[in-house]
Amino acid sequence: MRDLNQHEISLIRESKNGNSSSxxxxxxxxxxxxxxxxxxxxxxxxDANDVAQDAIIKVFKSIGSFKENxxxxxxxxxxxxxxxxxxxxxxxxxxxxxxxxxxxxxxxxLVLEIPDxxxxxESLFEENEVKHIIHYAINQLNFEQRKIIVLRDVKGFSxxxxxxxxxCSEGTVKSKISRARNNLRKLLASKLNEREEG
Amino acid sequence: xxxxxxxxxASLYIDEMMSDGEKIQFEKHCExxxxxxxxLENTRLMxxxxxxxxDVSLPSNFSASxxxxxxxxxxRNKVRFPRMSRKIAGLAATAAVILLFVIFANSNLxxxxxxxxxxxxxxxxxAHGAPSQQSTMIAEDSVASKESNVIEGSSIRQFSADTDxxxxxxxxxxKTDELRTTKIHTRKIIFSGNLSLEVDNFDQAYNEVLRxxxxxxxxxxxxxxxxxxxxxxEKFKAANIxxxxxxxxxxxxFAKLQDIGNVIHQGISGDDVTDRYFDTEAAAxxxxxxxxxxxKILEKAEKIEDVLRIENELSRIRxxxxxxxxxxxxxxxxxxxxxxxxxxxxxxxxxxxxxxxDEGLWARAVSSLRKTINKLVDLFEKLFIAFFAALPIxxxxxxxxxxxxxxxxxxxxxxxxx
Numbered sequence: 001m002r003d004l005n006q007h008e009i010s011l012i013r014e015s016k017n018g019n020s021s022s023x024x025x026x027x028x029x030x031x032x033x034x035x036x037x038x039x040x041x042x043x044x045x046x047d048a049n050d051v052a053q054d055a056i057i058k059v060f061k062s063i064g065s066f067k068e069n070x071x072x073x074x075x076x077x078x079x080x081x082x083x084x085x086x087x088x089x090x091x092x093x094x095x096x097x098x099x100x101x102x103x104x105x106x107x108x109x110l111v112l113e114i115p116d117x118x119x120x121x122e123s124l125f126e127e128n129e130v131k132h133i134i135h136y137a138i139n140q141l142n143f144e145q146r147k148i149i150v151l152r153d154v155k156g157f158s159x160x161x162x163x164x165x166x167x168c169s170e171g172t173v174k175s176k177i178s179r180a181r182n183n184l185r186k187l188l189a190s191k192l193n194e195r196e197e198g
Numbered sequence: 199x200x201x202x203x204x205x206x207x208a209s210l211y212i213d214e215m216m217s218d219g220e221k222i223q224f225e226k227h228c229e230x231x232x233x234x235x236x237x238l239e240n241t242r243l244m245x246x247x248x249x250x251x252x253d254v255s256l257p258s259n260f261s262a263s264x265x266x267x268x269x270x271x272x273x274r275n276k277v278r279f280p281r282m283s284r285k286i287a288g289l290a291a292t293a294a295v296i297l298l299f300v301i302f303a304n305s306n307l308x309x310x311x312x313x314x315x316x317x318x319x320x321x322x323x324x325a326h327g328a329p330s331q332q333s334t335m336i337a338e339d340s341v342a343s344k345e346s347n348v349i350e351g352s353s354i355r356q357f358s359a360d361t362d363x364x365x366x367x368x369x370x371x372x373k374t375d376e377l378r379t380t381k382i383h384t385r386k387i388i389f390s391g392n393l394s395l396e397v398d399n400f401d402q403a404y405n406e407v408l409r410x411x412x413x414x415x416x417x418x419x420x421x422x423x424x425x426x427x428x429x430x431x432e433k434f435k436a437a438n439i440x441x442x443x444x445x446x447x448x449x450x451x452f453a454k455l456q457d458i459g460n461v462i463h464q465g466i467s468g469d470d471v472t473d474r475y476f477d478t479e480a481a482a483x484x485x486x487x488x489x490x491x492x493x494k495i496l497e498k499a500e501k502i503e504d505v506l507r508i509e510n511e512l513s514r515i516r517x518x519x520x521x522x523x524x525x526x527x528x529x530x531x532x533x534x535x536x537x538x539x540x541x542x543x544x545x546x547x548x549x550x551x552x553x554x555x556d557e558g559l560w561a562r563a564v565s566s567l568r569k570t571i572n573k574l575v576d577l578f579e580k581l582f583i584a585f586f587a588a589l590p591i592x593x594x595x596x597x598x599x600x601x602x603x604x605x606x607x608x609x610x611x612x613x614x615x616x
Contacts, residue, residue, distance in 0.1 A: 018272060020265065020268045023268065024261075024264075024265055024268070031256055031260060031261065032253060033253075035254070035256050035260065036253045039254055040251075045257070049257050052260075053263065053264050056264055057267055057271055130247055131252075134244070134248055138248075149248070152213075153245050153248040154249070154251060174210060174215065175206065177209050177213075178205050178206040178207075178209035181205065181208075181209050181244065181245070182205035182241075185205075185237075185244055188244060
């Protein structure tokens with residue numbers, strides 16, 4: 001992921017000159033990952049759509065300051081994560097909406113935030129249910145820990161990449177990941193207990 | 199291995215971020231410790247489940263709306279300032295603020311009154327005082343004119359400023375209350391000033407004081423010169439001088455004396471002796487009238503006994519008159535000739551001790567460097583003070599600019615959203 005191929009480099013150079021179609025060619029492979037990262041961090045499809053687009057616009061605007069000897073994808077996801085942080089900071093009120101949705105989920109009315117499951121084979125139903133539980137457990141984590149779980153476990157970034165994205169040391173990443181996982185494990189355990197009891 | 203840190207190691211173990219030695223140690227521990235094993239297994243299960251979470255597909259219009267936004271952004275960028283010139287604009291704004299600061303710092307508005315400036319102001323004040331003094335003299339004249347029944351008005355000004363008030367009173371039968379009504383217009387004031395100076399060159403300063411006194415029509419009433427400080431090779435002179443200066447020249451002279459050296463202390467006072475002056479004046483007049491009458495009686499007296507008694511009385515009155523006249527004369531002298539008391543102290547020129555005696559090229563360079571540094575220090579001090587002086591104004595400016603900025607931002611945002 002680190003080394004850019006010649007084609008990418010030329011695309012980056014053209015993008016720096018303001019060529020939007022070169023830029024789209026360069027960034028479009030990252031659209032899905034960027035969108036999904038934003039979705040898992042924010043836990044909301046609409047916000048994820050807005051934030052991912054904002055982030056890519058930001059990437060385009062600041063591509064002039066991108067240094068060609070560093071990893072482009074890491075740089076893109078760094079901007080995505082930062083845009084998520086900014087969004088979170090600006091829309092603190094929105095948190096109330098999430099709470100409402102959680103209550104809705106308890107009442108069995110969970111639709112909005114679940115990815116489209118149409119066409120899922122019956123056999124996978126059990127597994128899907130576990131996924132939903134995990135999804136909501138992740139959303140219950142605090143923002144910091146959710147960010148790290150999304151990057152490491154959902155999106156599978158390496159420790160080094162996470163350190164670059166979050167601009168901290170690898171040691172910090174190690175302890176952050178372990179703490180977040182520990183919390184998530186406890187959350188999941190209580191969730192599963194709830195289900196069994198219920 | 200510590201069970202408390204199990205989640206940390208479990209996490210690293212799952213991600214294969216451990217060294218081989220650590221890995222073996224951890225595996226050994228997990229074989230023995232059931233709790234840790236459970237934690238490890240649960241965590242592993244969890245991370246694997248998370249990994250299985252499938253990606254959400256992109257919203258169908260994602261690429262389309264994004265490329266549209268991109269294109270719009272490019273068009274806007276064309277209209278907007280290029281990035282570089284925006285930076286320059288920011289720099290220019292910063293420079294302008296700094297420039298404003300420097301101007302503020304150097305302007306009188308924000309500079310705290312320096313000592314010499316305040317002295318100058320004082321000098322200006324005294325210049326203002328001059329006309330009022332003149333009017334006092336005109337009023338004095340008007341007293342004189344009333345006494346001698348001369349028409350009032352512009353012609354009064356033709357009287358010379360030096361007109362002696364006493365002339366007006368001469369030969370008239372003056373009553374005290376009549377004097378009281380006139381004295382409202384006339385003020386008899388004794389001006390005195392005192393001044394402490396520090397000078398580099400004592401003799402020069404001393405001679406300058408003497409010269410000034412002479413030029414201004416005054417004289418030195420008293421002068422003491424003494425050594426106030428003696429060090430190994432140096433002696434410092436000091437003097438206190440009492441000058442008498444004509445009242446018309448008082449303020450000008452006082453101002454000029456301040457230029458001779460560094461002013462340490464200065465003050466002027468005006469002692470209003472109007473009441474005392476006119477009371478004494480009236481008493482003297484009445485005694486003179488009494489004396490006149492007694493002389494007439496004396497001429498008519500026939501008995502030796504009477505003559506002796508009258509003469510006795512006359513000499514007593516004459517004595518009183520002389521005393522009062524003497525007092526008036528003394529008062530007049532003080533009024534006419536103001537007193538200035540000056541203390542001069544010789545001090546060592548500070549720069550002279552630092553500067554080498556031989557002012558070569560190097561020495562000059564060093565001294566100019568020192569001057570520049572001093573100026574810089576001075577400037578920074580001024581800036582610091584000006585910053586605090588400008589704080590209230592800045593607060594107002596911010597209060598005005600902030601809402602404007604917020605509104606502008608809102609408008610900008612709205613236009614961007616459209």
